[in-house]
Each structure stands twice: as structure tokens, then as C-alpha cells.
Amino acid sequence: MHQFSFVRRAALSAALLGLVAGAAQAQTKVKTKTKTNSATTKKKAEVPTGMGQPGVGVTLSNLDRTVSPCTDFFQFANGNWIKNNPIPNSETSWGSFNELRNRNRSVARRILEKAAADRTAKPGSNMQKVGDFYAAAMDSVAVEKAGLKYLQPRLNQINSIQDLAGVQRYLADPKNVGKGWYGFYVAQDSKNSNAYAVQMRQGGLTLPDRDYYLKDDARSKAIRTAYRNYQVNLFKLLGDDQATAEKNADVVTRMETRMAKASRDRVALRDRESNYNKMTVAQAVTDYPNLNLPLRLKESGLADAKEIIVGQPDYLKEASAMMKEEPIADQKQYLRWHLVESVVSALPKAFVDEEFRFTQVLSGAKQPQPRWRRAFAATDGALGEAFGQIYVDEDFSPAAKARAKQMVENMRIAYAERIQATDWMSAATKAEALKKLNAFVVKIGYPDKWKDYSDLNISRESALNNLFATAEWSTKDNLTKFGKPVDRTVWGMTPPTVNAYYSPSLNEIVFPAGILQPPFYDPKADDAVNYGGIGAVIGHEMTHGFDDQGRKVDSEGNLRDWWTKEDGEKFMAKADVVGKQYDAFSPLDSVHVNGKLTMGENLADLGGLTIAYQAFKKTPQAKAGKSIDGFTPEQRFFLSWAQIWRVNMRPESLRQQVQTDPHSPGQFRSNGPLQNFPEFHQAFGCKDGDKMVRSAADRAKIW
Template identity: 65%
Template sequence: MQTPRYPIPSALVLASALALAGCASSKPAPTTAAATPAPAATPAPNDFLAGIPATSEGRSINVADMDRSVSPCDDFFRFSGGNWLKNNPVPSYTTRWGPRNLLGDRTQTLLRQILEESARTSAPKGSNQQKVGDFYASGMDSTALETAGLKYLKPELARINAVKDLKSLQTEAARQLTLGTGAFFRAGVGPDRKQSTVYAVNLSQGGLGMPDRDYYLKDDARSKAIRSAYTNYMTNTFKLLGDDDATASKKAAAVVRVETRLAQASKDRVALRNPQASYNKMTVAEANAQFPNLGLPAMLAQNGLGAAKEVIVGQPDFFKELSAVMKTEPLADLKTYMAWQLVSSLPSALPKAFSDEAFRFQQVMSGAKQQPVRWKRMLAATDGALGEAFGQLYVDKAFSPEAKQKALTMVNDIKASMASHIQSNTWMSDATKQEALKKLNALRVKIGYPDQWKDYSTLSISRESYLKNLLAVRQWNYRQNVKKFGGPIDRNEWGMTPSTINAYYNPPMNEIVFPAGYLQPPFFDPEADDAVNYGAIGGVIGHEITHGFDDQGRQYDSEGNLRDWWTKADGEEFTRRAAVVGNQYSAFQPLDSVYVNGKLTMGENLADFAGLTVTYGALQKRLQEKYGDAPRPKIDGLTPEQRFFLSWAQLRRSNIRPEALRQQILTDPHSPDQYRTLGPLMNMPQFYQAFGCQPGQKMVRPDAERAVIW
């Protein structure tokens, strides 16, 4: 099933684009590194296993999941969770399986109860509960969807069909932006990245029906198979819309041709990781001169942005080609392309045959065996459409003030540890350190849910039609985004819903955000010992904090402005040290002939490594305050340090289908979970000491090859 392509505020486009980035496999370049300390009075590798029981007495670490036949110093991913991996194959309804999925299933059970109760309740018209209940109920009414057929889609298809010249094409393209179909390009309002106190209009490349430009451009067997499946998906969908076989095939070929032109003009994900290159401010008149066939002034005015005098263009070369496409491609083909972008963004709002076709394509893309049941799809859709209305109902049941306070305490501990690491850094100048500390002190922290909830009073939702509801939400979201232009920066806005099992760092806002959905066991357990919580959610907190200092985040200052605050020498030294991490990850080979892309995953790898290092320091300070010089108690025969690293690793154990793994490596800025576990630990003397690892074992890098940043 394709995810509905909602309009994305440019700040959030940036937040996600700033996590993206070439693939080389080479020996890591040597870097200056502190000598690995000799483990002090540590047991020989694996000797400590004799003291570990068969089942856990402590919380969150499950010793039965460990594979004791593997040395922790040779493969910590297998050692920490090998038995779990053997006993938990990927279920048919998903493409990967791990602790996040288990928490997701538990969260979905509660969310489903909330939705079904809301759908049964006669809530006051206009209330959040009424809107949540009616949106979900309309999506679950499969009989109504079949009966309606294309009834509610036809008005939009008719608008596209009525396009007769370039001017009316521009008018319809502007409307497609408000409908969030993904046609042609993306546009939205977000903080000006070089003047973060004001909003700007941002234009970014887009317009592709497949997840990445490389699917259109590569000639390997898998890429060809995916293109063939995509063409079949389009052909069958056009037939469902009423076209005969020949017409449907012709239309599919036209869409592929148009999208391939856009793909050829698009920057790849590595290039998109450069925020300076994606910042091209120009006047509307200048943009109109460069991209004359977009009709930009009229398009902005039509969509409520007529007051804008300037725009920030992410990829000028893309927009030059898009302008040429809108002039040189046959008008009939551009209309077909817009119709495809509309229909393919709405499969679950149409009769079942449409979503079945979408899923058949996803099977080829990701290896999925079974389409998720409808209530799960509608739950996700409701969360995406009415996330904060739905979220208010969720947090009342799932997140206590005490849990929020404990999470804030951990954040403060880890921020203090980060400050200590900055101050004691041996390669950074005092001038850069002061700017770094200023940025850290200015970091905003959001925990659980917004202080101010969204007001949905102007959004009308009914049970008449799920498709009408979906389009109404998209248009409402677009209007809400556009209304921000010219006003003060809204620093209360969230980019994730409260039930989301994830977190993020937003560079222009210089903020870290942790939804309530993530602050649940096993990621966060207020009843667990400190070592487990610091290794689990603490590692995530450290990860998000240090995103502000990764290869992209470090380019933003304390106020969120895209500004180089590093001395030239410090910037060059950081880049050199980061390249060591990139080379290490590019050498990881999860599948035959498939390597991790160390450039694409650079930011996430740096945040994993730095975040875990900083959080380990915070734990040590917490343990020192608690126990002083007294022996630190073991739980299940494991020291706090061992539990810290096991907690980090056990939350990243997962099984994934090969097709999904290939797609992840091509499109996802996160490394596969196996290497998110191994990569940081292979560089950490603290890990070596905790498990008595010795030089020559696979988890121990020679001093000259270790990455050392913070």
C-alpha cells in the first residue's frame, strides 16, 4: 500500500532530507585515537556467562534471547539476541520484525480500542472524538467504498481532464499541491534556514511514483524488475479506471517517460544531504524567469502565498527541467501523469481492487507477503490525518506525568555529559567549543505531546465518504501550513504524532522531540534499572542530541540558522574523523554485492556512535552518584555496563526480508540494525572493557583504525 502523500511543511521536509546521503568499500583511513586502555581486572571473554541465569530476573534485558555460543567480542549482534532472531521470523504481514514492531502491535491494540470506541460513540458534532470516530469509520466501511466506486474521485479527474493549455495545466498543478498528490514537485512553508526567525516558501524536487530516482535509472536486473512491476501496476490501475488494454499500456508508458525525465534531473540522496547546496534563495521574478512554464507567481497567489516576494529553491536544475517538461511533453501525457499521481496517492480510499494492485507492486519492492488488515491501515491513516486529535485520546491512557519527568531527567543528564565531552575535546578549538556549548544550551526539548494541541475546528469530517475526508484533511493541512507565512515562528509545532514510536532532531528549530509512543517499554521503562534505560531510550536521546553536531546538523547554529560557526581547521578535522566512520560502514556487506552506503548513512551513524558514547558517560556519572566507590550491583549476573550495551543491542535486533533490506540500503539514511549495533561498539574501548575483549577479536578495532570524535 502506498502511503498517502500529504503536503509536508518544508521544515519537516528538511528534517527528513537532512538525514539522507554513495557507496565505497575501502580500508578505513587511519586517525588519531587514544590508545585502547587495557581492561582492568576483567574476566576472560565469556567467563562471565557462567553467572548468568537461564531466565531473567531483572526488567527489559532478556537473557534467554542471547546466543551463548557466540562471543560478545566477535559478534555482539548475534550474542545479544541470536536466539531471539532464530525464534522470531518475519510475520507474513510485514517486511521486518523487531522490538519496535512488538511495541507497535501493543500500541495498535490500545489505539484500536480508542478508535472503535470513538466510532461507536455519538460524540458532539465538531468535537475531536466525532472527527476521529467518523474518519476511522468511513475508512472501515468497505461496502460503502465498493458502492461508491469512482463517484468521489470523478470530480478531481474531471478537473484534470479539463486542462486544455499550459495556463490551465499550471492552475491544476497548483491544485495538486493542495491535494498532496505528489505531482511534479513539493512546496511548503517553513523557517528560512539562514534566517530562522521568519518563514519562507520552499520548493523541492519531487514528482516520482517510485521511492527513489535510481529505480528509474539503474539497469541491474532488480531495478528492471521493479520498473516492470511499476508499469504493470499502472497499466492495471488505468484499466480499473475504465481504459482498454492498449490505452492503459500507452498511458503507463507515458507516465514512466515523464517520471524518468524528472528522475534524471533529480539529485541523488547523497547530494541532498548538503543543506548549503539545497539553499538557493531568489525572488519570485527571478524564479519565474528561470522556470517560466511553472507559472510560479499565479501558482503562489492561487495557493494563498501571493504575498511571497522570494522563494528558496532546493534544486534549481530540477526545476529547469520540470519547466521544460511542462512545455515539451504532450499535454495529454501530462494530464495522464497528474491523474496517476492522484489515483496512486489514494488506493485505500477506492474499491479494493485498487489497493490490491498497489500492494502487488509493494510485494515486488519490499518482499511483503500479506497486505496488512484494513483496521491497521485505517489506524495509520487516522493517525496521519488527525494525529493530535487522536493523540489527545491516546496520551490520557498511555503516558503519565511521572514518566515524562523521568525522561526529562535523563535528557538533562545526557546534555550535561555532552557538554563535558565538548569541553574535554582534544582537537576542537576554544572558539568552536564555545559555539557548540551555546548551541547545546539553546536546545529545545519536547517530551510526550504538545503543550498546545492543534485546533481542528475548521476541518469538516463526516461518514459520507472516506475519500472526501482524506482530500479534506490534505487541503486543510496545506492551508494550515500556508497560513504560517508572514507570522511568527511557531515553536510549539510537532512533526510527529503523540503515539509515534520514533523521535527526531529538527535543525532549523534546534529541538529534539520524543513522542509518548516511544517512551514505553522496552524502550523506556520507569521501573527498570538505570543501565537498561540509559542503553535503550538514553541511547536514542543521545542520538538525537548529537544529531545537532553530526555532519549536517553541525552546519546550523544555536538559533537554527544555516551558518558555519566552525573554525576552518576544526571543520576540516571533523570531516576527516567523520570520513573514518563513513569508510567503516561502507565496508559492511549485508547481502551479496550489496554494501551499506557510508555517505548516505553518515549522519545517522555519527549520531549512533556519538550518542552512545555521550550516554555512557551520563550513566557513569549517575552510577557514581548512586554508589560512589562501592561495588556496583549485578542483575542476572551482569554489570551495569554490560546491561547498558545489551540494552542498546537488544532493541536493535531484527529480522528483515532481503527485498526490504535492499530497498533500505538504497533509500534509508539509517544503516541496517545489525550494523547500528556493531558499528559504534567496535570503536568503543568502554565496550571492550565491559566484556573483557582483547586485541584480535572481531569487535575490537586496532587503535589506528578506530573512529574518535567526541
């Protein structure tokens, strides 16, 4: 849910394939002037040799030596950590990613509090905007005093709608936020990566997934009950009496359930081809007559567009039918709900408390996150690169960037070797694969060209108005891409982010500064630790270019089948083996991982581990074979791999992950690839019949 979060934006069709959940953030047009970051001017650091030393990189106290590494390696590597690190009350899970995010947030908090206290920052500067945005978000007294003052004009605008034309005008206005109904934005054309295209896709739901509206199991019903209570209580806070609030809540849920029935499920949404449906504007107007697309295009500055790429045509047809069939009074309550729900975080405490009560049922969190955490998340979401420039000046080592760059190139060489060594790919397909591998663009740390926020006005007057301003700026930033050359300097994540991603349309792998720190990367650690950590992360993102969907995109980022028919069939047969393995994993009673939903991430984990190990074996440490803390270099590599996936999760959050997240739970991300990995079995002396050893006939191997 929104933790002081930036107003939601439609996910782009060329979704980012990230290492962990939350990666697919909207990329926006960068209208910039080049700025020099002081981190780029510091003395170039030498790359460490990486031979290692005792007590660094692998935390021995995390190990549970009562468990055999050949029985459950995740438990062996992390058992004591899991036992000694209960989930904090404000969190839904706790693991290595959370620990590093916590560390980065502490740095960010210091920077933000300093910026907020500085009243001498030059007006219009990034420091002024970051400081004022954070200060307004932290000013609970002002938020309470304002009440609905800054929201009321927008509520009045919805209330004044009288007919379908009024609804169409409201949706067409790019200044309006939280509109629901459907996604509308500009992004790269998946089949012509050098051009931007107008895109439309399904949307309009509040719950995390369509299935939450449609399933009849006890948990789904409990979530819908909690959702109704949340709706009723928010409508009451807007001034409705009990009966009216209940009626309006039922209206919104009825409309969203109708939308859910017309929506594709998450597995279907992974298929890049079926979610690419280009048509003329004239055809779209005919197919979706009640959306008034000519008005929406005109108001968005896109009147010159001749074509639209539609993600899910059946959904858009249903949305069009609903606009004609649903009573205007009901549509107004739907718009009213989506407006207020999208900005709850900047409203008085009563609204935030209601949202948290719903979040508790959905995710299992025991208490709200502290206000500064929510204010940081909002600042990072709204002004990510303005804050990012300040952040990397204070908290990013040039040595980390240099080492990461070298590791990426080492990984690229190792990947090329694995592709060339495959016995199932034809020479023609191998040539295309190597062409794509060599074309990968690598971005590390922070953008070379920062976003220009000079047109964005931020003040300390109102946290809510700042959200509206940033949403309007971001929408304009996105829409004005149309007709311009594709900007390949853009980043889809901010510098402090503990994550990484692959962008298919840009054919790039991106590693923000936030993840280039322990336990993923440690300049003091040996190569085994760093290749098992950040090396596997790099390999993971590279493999997304060759997973079941990434493989459909060529070296220039275009959706094009470059495989021979026979090679494509061989690949999918191998991928299906992985899918079946993960289908069998069950983190909770009656809950099974969805091998099709998680296919891309599972393939990326298996490929990432494979390539990282190949690259690691070339290092002096691997060749020397010297043990550290009682473990061989190979064993330390695998321990590092397992320790980056350490995590405790609440059952509610784990259920939600399995239902909605393309990433498998941590224990299976650790153990799943290793069960297929003979080098792991050899390193720890595992034998046929051990739980960590799949029989040769059932093993998955692609690269």
C-alpha cells in the same frame, strides 16, 4: 506505499532527523487555542532510583550464548530472539520498534473502535472527527459501493485541461492533491529561522528513489516491470482498455524517468548548503518560465512573497522545460496517475490489491496489513493530534515524562563534559558548541499546545472525501504560516509514534509518548537498561545537532558556519573514518551500506552511545558495580543498546533500506559503534584481533 495513508505532502527543507526511517514528516502550522490535557494535571510521579532487579530490562532468553560477545555482539544479544521471531506475513521487517508499535496500535485500536462506536460525540469535536474518520476508513461496504463516485469529479477536472495554461491552473489550485511535478510549501528559512519562506524542491516521482528509474541491475528492472503492471492495472480500473492503459503507463514512466535524471541523489540531498538557493520571485519566474509561479503564489495566498528558496534549481529548470515540451495529453495522464495513486488506500479493494501486488515486489511483504491497521495509520496521519490527545490521556505515564526529562538534563551535562574534554576543538568552537547544546529545546510526550481542527469537516459518508478534506486542510494550514511569527510549539510527529527526532531549524529534540516505553524506557528497569536504551536515543538526537550537517546550524537554528576552518577540517577527517567503516558493511551479497548516505545517522549512533555511557557512569548503579542476572552494570548497558536494534528483515526490504534510507541496518547500528568503543571491549574482556575490536589506528572517536 500508502496503507490507507494520508495524501502525500512535500518533505520540508528543514527535514527532521529521526531515529528510524519515516521520521521526516511534514510540520504544519498550528492554529490553536490552548487546551488542558488531563495527563498534565495528574499527580507528579517520583522518579525511580534505577538500581534494578533481576529479570527486568534485559531479556536473557534473547541471548545466543553460543556466540562470543567479542565476535558478533548483535548476535550474542539478540540471536535467540531473531531465531524465535520470524517476520509476520504482513510485515517487511520485525524488530523492537515493530513490537512496540504493535503494542501502541493495540491501545490505539481500542480507543478508535470506542470512538467509532460512539454516535453521541459532540459534532465538530475531536472525538467526533476521529471516530467518523476511522469508521469511514473501516467501512469497506461503503467504499465498494461508492466506487469512483467521489474521485470522478477530480478525474473530470483533469480531463477538461486543454492547454499549458490549464495544467498551470490545476497545479496552482491548493485544493488539488497528488499533483506531482515539484514540491511547493512554506517552512522556516534555514538562514533566518525566525521567518517562514516559500520553498520549492524536486519531486514528481512515484518510485522510492531516482535510481529505481535509472539503474540497469536485475532487481531494478524487476521493480520497473512490476511498476508498469501496477500502472497498467490501475489505468484499466479507471476505465482504459488494455492498449490505452499500456500507452498511458509508458507515458508516465517516460516523464518520471526524465524527472529522475534531473533529480539529485540522496547523498547530494543531504548537503544543506547546496540545497539552499534563495532567489527573488522575479528571478524564479525568469528561470522557470513555464511553471507560472505568479499564479501559483496568488492562488496559494502568497502573492506578497518577494523571495523563494529553491532546493534543486536544475530540477526546477527541467520541470519547466518539460511543461512546455511534453504533449498536454501526456501531462494529463501524468496528473491522472498521481491523483489516483495518491489515494489508492481509500478506493475499492481492486485498487488496493494492485498496490499490494506492487508492494510485494518492492518490499517482500507476504500479505496485506489488516484493514484496521491501515485505518489507524490514516487516522494518525490525518488527525494525529486530535487522536493524540485521546491517546495520551489513556496511555502515557507522567512518571515516564518526569524520568525522561531528568535523563535529558543528565545527558546534556554529560555532553557538555565531552565537548569540553575534546583535544581537537579550539576554545572558540567549543564555546559555540556549548551555546548550541544549552539552547536545545526539549519536547517530551505530547504538544503543550494542540492543533486546532475546528475548520476541518469529517463525516462517515466517504473515506476518500475525508482524505481530500484533510489534505486540503493541511495544505491551507501550511500555506497560512507565511508572514506570521514562527510557531515553535509545533510537533513533526504524533504522540503514539515510536520514534524521536531533531529539528535543525528549531534546534529541538523531540520524544513522542510512543517511544517512552519498553524496551527503550522501562520505569521498572535499572539505569543501565534505560541509559543503554532511551538514554542512547536522547544522545542520538542531541548528536544530530553536531553531525556532518547538523553542525552547520547554530544555536538559533540558522544555517551558519560557526566552526573555525581548522576545527571543521578535523571534524570531517574524523567523520570520514566513520564513513569508510560503514562502506565496508555488507548485509547481503553485493549490497554495501552507503557510508555517505548514512553518515548523519551513524555519527548520531556513535555520539549517542558515547554520551549515554558518560551519563550512565555517574549513576549510583554504575558506582555500586553490583551485577544483575550475571551481568555487570556496564554489560547491561551494552546489552540494552544492542537489544533495541534487534530486527529481522526481508531481503527485498533490506535492499530498499540500503538504497534509500539514511539509517544503517540494525546489526550495524548495534555493532558499528561498539567496535570503536574501548569501554565495551573492557566490559566484555575483548582483545585485539577480535571482530568486535577495531585496531587503535582504525578507531573512530569524535566526542
